Amino acid sequence: MTTRPTPSPPTNADTPTAQQREAATTIFERSVEGRRAGTVPPAGVPEPPLAELIPAELLRAEGPALPEVSEPEIVRHYNRLSRRNFDLDTGPYPLGSCTMKHNPRLNEKVAALPGHARLHPAQDPKRAQGALELMWRLERALSEICGLPHVSLQPSAGSHGELAGLLLTRAYHADRGDERTKVLTPDTAHGTNPATVTMAGYEVVKVATDERGGVDVDDLRSKTDESVACLMLTNPNTLGLFDPNVAEITSTVRAAGGTLYYDGANLQAIMGYSRPGDMGFDIVHVNLHKSFSQPHGGGGPGAGPIAVSERIAPFLPRPRIVRAEGSNGARPRFELDHDQPKSIGRLRGFQGNFGVFVRSYAYIASLGGDGLRDASETAVLNSNYLLARMRSGRAGERLPLAFDRRPLHEFVLSGAPAKRELGVRTLDIAKRLLDYGFHPPTIYFPLLVDEALMVEPTETETRESLDDLAAAFDEILAEAERDPQILRDAPYTTPVRRLDEAAASRRPVIRQPLDR
Amino acid sequence: MSRYTSATDADVREMLATIGVASIEELFEVIPEGLRLGRALDLPPGQAEQAVYAELRDLAARNVSAEDEISFLGAGMYDHYVPAIVDAITQRSEFLTPYTPYQPEVSQGGLQVMFEFQTAISELTGLPVANASLYEGPSSVASAAYLALGVAKGRRKLVASRGLHPHSRATLETYARGFGAEVVEVGLAGGVTDAGAVVGALDDEVAAVFVQNPNFLGAVEDLEALASAAHEAGALCVASVDAPTLGVLRPPGECGVDVAVGEGQPLGNRLDFGGPSFGFFAATEEHLRRMPGRIAGETTDADGRRGFVLALQTREQHIRRERATHNICTSQALNALAGTIYLAWLGRRGIVELGELLVRRTAYARERLAGVEGVELLHDAPVAREFAVRLDAPVREVVDRVSEEGIAAGYPLARDYPEYEDGLLVAITERRSREDIDRLADALARAIAAASAPGDELFSDSENKASRTAEATR
Structure with a gap:
């Protein structure tokens, strides 16, 4: 097995880099009175004083102090800023739970076609047939992947899909005249789950994790009764472990009358292998920006479509896309159906994040069913390979698996031995990885x-980059054995060094003060 | 090996040997047998890049976009010009492909953009604190309700103007069921929110009053009067505002509005059939710690350099969990970047000039259309970028006929406002010239005349359509 030699990065910051010497300057601080970039065309119509058209008391006395900068300055400013980011196109980004897989440029290209990009959302459906057909086909594909018959693309992100799911649950129970108050969430859940429960007007009931990293079924049984509206579960869970008892878990909650919500954050692991619908779930959200290759954009945009069972379908958000067969060999016609009397209503404006749908549709069309399955297989292979490589080095002792079972697409290590034996925290290891040119894994989660x-390499990393990552972990642990201070003071090579996050919250400065 | 993966057969063999299993299937044995699909997914086979491009190109060609026609569609999203630098910068890998800045030392670019974005939104709205974006407009309105209900403990009513975007009202209704709150709607009088009805709806149960400026029918509201009515009853005032006209309209912060939200699409974002765009959220200082979503803050690094981090994270779901101020995680960072670049491109003078242009062209268009036989104004309140008319002919039919001339006449009001079954909402941007407006007026005149003529049934087949188009454009 070959590992390319990795020259060790600096272990101090005695010689600041060019980027470190460059003081952060905002676009507002670059403003010089009289400069401008864009031009507004001449009105070409009569130009009375504005106060003749709108009463003066409704007009603004002084315009907003936006920056005054030329176009070349804007380009240079944001190009410089961009270089102060680490990004997936530059290096490995094994951020657990976030599925940082390659973002194909084809998807950007097709999303930018004017027929998509300049299509007005209020265009009459008969003049937006291509868009509606694309959405309908994406709905069908997600339905097949999730094993549930009906889909709404409307939610804008995973958390939005979760809220949709609990509002659907509320509508479902209300329709049956059933008042329920509680939602079960495992203690390994993403924070969005409990936050959503509260927003949907339910009470969170936490379910414990057993010694094998799955739901503690006894605890679940003891908490499941007629007051439980829903169970929210991520499977494989945030430990990267498939819950072996999932069928028993879903049937327990179903027997008590609750709905079953599948958080699709980790759908990445099982595409083409196993389907949430077949596990007994009623409602699934899919993070298109995870499993279906959406650029993460520095924190969005994403989309969180939901797939649901028959019993939940009448309550889906409005409008829904419907397809009518064309007569005499004509194309089928697609419509937006606003007339859904039991619907929970709208979750947002218009039809959802269509530009995201185009990209994910292109991704699914590129891979096909077999390719999706291959993506999951390779993601699981890469994850297990990286784990094996790490375990054969210092990480085996210092960063053991939190639960020693075979993981799927990601795995969770505990830095407790490293902290105890070497005096370095997970945070220190993460910061040192930055000097080695890797984005660190997710840290301090699950709680x-x-x-x-929490390490998720994804299927699009090469074996060589996994070898390099394993080697970097090993070398960092060797550094910690030699001199833990190297890690505690890291990073040394990034545009800025460790930042005082507490100060930013104690005395928040959240906008540029302007000297008018 | 499929698209975008790189493990060769030899790689797979060696990787499996390193793991200590015989096959990939063995890795999946952790999934109980009965839960394995056991068949291939029923999806079309994967295609080569060229084929996928061709398929998507063909789908796109079946849409009539603002590239293909002169569009007067608005209703919340507008065909403003997106400067070339927006695409060039947002498509840079360094902005396109990272995620949320969990590691600030290698995310200073994105964090500083958030800080600049917050500053720009704060300037536009005249409110001191802004977050780094929410999903989009209507759900931002609902998010403001969550804040208001948290502030006004025990108050469970939300008063919403009928001038608020129908999608915002619908979204508010949907969310309110989760919040355990009731939405009370107040009507319009003369095109604007009926101030008397607002006062009538206010009592000590009301947490907030929701208005929009300009409202859905295009009318400019008196935000100050509405905000002070809300405050009088101990409620907050939430305003959903249109960003491009904030260069000329009095900003919510100067009118006493407590929370200003809005749809960010008009700021450098594509129409994209409705998304992705971004929502913005600004408020008075006292609500800072109840704000939803990410907020970037300034700080220093270990060597004293200026830097930026995610601030006040203890509000957020990943820390506060069930007691978080909102459940939002992934938001719209890239779209907010587009908005930030757009606002820098437009600049301090451009934002005012754009607002002035919109107000003047809208005034021209309104007068021009009002002069057309069979068109009358739906209201005569002042307008800024959009206005509503009534047609003396079936609106759908008129819109279809005008569309045959390559013009999208506007947004029919009937579905959202049954009381304005004859209503049409017409939007103006800087891309709609005086000549475009004149063409719309002439096309409307012809369409109304034709639709009113007895015995002339609406064409249905495409040949007939083509001949009409040819006739009309001669």
Whole structure:
């Protein structure tokens, strides 16, 4: 097995880099009175004083102090800023739970076609047939992947899909005259789950994790009764582990009359292998920006479509896309159906994040069913390979698996031994990885793992980059054995060094003060 | 090996040996047998890049976009010009492909953009604190309700003007069921929110009053009067505002509005059939710690350099969990970047000039259309970028006929406002010239005349359509 030699990065910051010497300057601080970039065309119509058209008391006395900068300055400013980011196109980004897979440029190209990009959302459906057909086909594909018959693309992100799911649950129970108050969430759940429960007007009931990293079924049984509206579950869970008891879990909650919500954050692991609908779930959200290759954009945009069972379908958000067969060999026609009397209503404006749908549709069309399955297989292979490589080095002792079972697409390590034996925290290891040119894994999540590191390499990393990552972990642990201070003071090579996050919250400065 | 993966057969063999299993299937044995699909997904086979491009190109060609026609569609999203630098910068890998800045040392670009964005939104709205974006407009309105209900403990009513975007009202209704709140709607009088009805609806149960400026029918509201009515009853005032006209319209912060939200699409974002865009959210200082979503803040690094981090994270779901101020995680960072670049491109003078142009062209268009036989104004309140008319002919039919001339006449009001079954909402941007407006007026005149003529049934087949188009454009 070959590992390319990695020259060790600096272990101090005695010689600041060019980027470190460059002081952060905002676009507002670059403003010089009289400069401008864009021009507004002449009105070409009569130009009376504005106060003749709108009463003066409704007009603004002084315009907003936006920056005054030329176009070349804007380009240079944002190009410079861009270089102060680490990005997936530049290096490995094994950020657990976020599925940082390659973002094909084809998807950007087709999303930018004017027929998509300049299509007005209020265009009459008969003049937006291509868009509606694309959405309908994406709905069908997600339905097949999730194993549930009906889909709404409307939610804008995973958290929005979760809210949709609990509002659907509320509508479903209300329709049956059933008042329920509680939602079960495992203690390994993403924070969005409990936050959503509260927003949907339910009470969170936490379910414990057993010694094997799955739902503690006894605890679940003891908490499941007629007051439970829903169970929200991520499977494989945030430990990267497939819950072996999932069928028993879903049937327990179903027997008590609750709905079953599948958080699709980790659908990536099982595409073409196993389907949430077949596990007994009623409602699934799919993070198109995870499993279906959406650029993460520095924190969005995404989309969180939901797939649901028959019993939930009448309550889906409005409008829904419907397809009518064309007569005499004509194309089928697609319509937006606003007339859904039991619907929970709208979750947002118009039809959802269509530009995101185009990209994910292109991704699914590129891979096909077999390719999706291959993506999951390779993601699981890469994850297990990286784990094996790491375990054969220092990480085996210092960063053991939190739960020693075979993971799927990601795995969670505990930095507790490293902290205890070497005096370095997970945070220190993460910061040192930055000097080695890797984005660190997700850290300090899930909460039940002490000093957690959650590693998700994805299928689009090469074996060589996994070898390099394993080698970097090993070398960092060697550094910690030699001199833990190297890690505690890291990073040394990034545009800025460790930042005082507490100060930013104690005395928040959240906008540029302007000297008018 | 499929698209975008790189493991060769030899790689797979060696990787499996390193793991210590015989096959990939063995890795999946953790999934109980009965839960394995056991068949291939029923999806079309994967295609080569060229074929996928061709398929998507063909789908796109079946849409009539603002590239293909002169569009007066608005109703919340507008065909403003997107400067070339927006695409060039947002398509840079360094902005396109990272995620949320969890590691600030290698995310200073994105964090500083958020800080600049917050500053620009704060300037536009005249409110001191803004977050780094929410999903889009209507759900931002609903998010403001969550804040208001948290502030006004025990108050469970939300008063919403009928001038608020129908999608915002619908979204508010949907969310309110989760919040355990009731939405009370107040009507319009003379095109604007009926101030008397607002006062009548206010009592000590009301947490907030929701208005929009300009409202859905295009009318400019008196935000100050509405905000002070809300405050009088101990409620907050939430205004959904149109960003491009904030260069000339009095900003919500100067009118006493407590929370200003809005749809960010008009700021450098594509129409994209409705998304992705971004929502903005600004408020008075006292609500800072109840704000939803990410907020970037300034700080220093270990060597004293200026830097930026995610601030006040204890509000957020990943820390506060069930007691978080909102459930939002992934938001719209890239779209907010587009908005930030757009606002820098437009600049301090451009934002005012754009607002002035919109107001003047809208005034021209309104007068021009009002002069057309069979068209009358739906209201005569002042307007800024959009206005509503009534047609003396079936609106759908008129819109279809005008569309045959390559013009999208506007947004029919009937579905959202049954009381304005004859209503049409017409939007103006800087891309709609005086000549475009004149063409619309002439086309409307012809269409109304034709639709009113007895015995002339609406064409249905495409040949007939083509001949009419040829006739009309001669």
